[in-house]
Amino acid sequence: MSDLLRLNRLAANPGSSRRSKRVGRGTGSGRGKTAGRGHKGQLSRAGKFGSPGFEGGQMPLQRRLPKRGFRSRRAPTWLRLPLSMLDTLPEAADREVDIELLRERGMVASNKKQVKIYLSGRVQRAHVLRGIAATAGAAAAIKAAGGKVEPVAAPAPKEAG
Numbered sequence: 001m002s003d004l005l006r007l008n009r010l011a012a013n014p015g016s017s018r019r020s021k022r023v024g025r026g027t028g029s030g031r032g033k034t035a036g037r038g039h040k041g042q043l044s045r046a047g048k049f050g051s052p053g054f055e056g057g058q059m060p061l062q063r064r065l066p067k068r069g070f071r072s073r074r075a076p077t078w079l080r081l082p083l084s085m086l087d088t089l090p091e092a093a094d095r096e097v098d099i100e101l102l103r104e105r106g107m108v109a110s111n112k113k114q115v116k117i118y119l120s121g122r123v124q125r126a127h128v129l130r131g132i133a134a135t136a137g138a139a140a141a142i143k144a145a146g147g148k149v150e151p152v153a154a155p156a157p158k159e160a161g
Contacts, residue, residue, distance in 0.1 A: 077113040083138045084121025096128045114152070123147075 023035035037044040053060045086097060089105060099115055102108040108115055117129065119137035126146035134142065139149045 076111070079108055079112040079115050081107065081115055081117050082120035083117055083123050083141055086117070086127050086142075087124050096130045097132065098130045099132065102132075117142075 021031055022029065023031040024033075026032045034044065042049050053062055055061070081102075085107060089097065089101070099108060099112075102115060103110065114133065116133040116135065117138045118135045119141060123141055123145045127142055128147055129142065129149045131150070131152060133152045134149045142149055
């Protein structure tokens with residue numbers, strides 16, 4: 001029973017933890033007088049000093065490094081749907097598939113403006129896609145099943161003026 005692990009016998013592994021240095025306890029301790037802070041200057045004083053990232057007048061690191069990245073405002077408006085999701089629509093055989101129908105079925109969130117079907121899985125029934133983009137492979141699969149993909153109208157170019 002004495003060999004069992006007990007909470008009152010738990011201890012850190014030998015050498016894994018060190019005692020903290022007691023600074024400012026006399027010259028004989030090796031860390032007395034200035035307590036390892038040196039003589040004079042901002043870092044030797046008590047209290048808060050500087051702001052995070054301040055490098056004493058030198059250009060801080062976060063300003064020396066270039067800015068990175070770009071977040072497109074257009075990207076989140078697209079939604080990609082797999083081809084196999086079209087067969088989950090019960091009334092898709094007698095109705096055209098458009099964004100409004102997908103929204104009614106809860107497949108497309110309201111903040112999505114455009115949908116693109118990609119080739120993943122199979123399609124069993126004929127579907128007519130209106131106002132929905134499709135990859136070349138997905139369009140070929142829909143046409144092979146007897147459906148058709150009506151092209152998405154491209155936005156009109158803005159006039160200079």
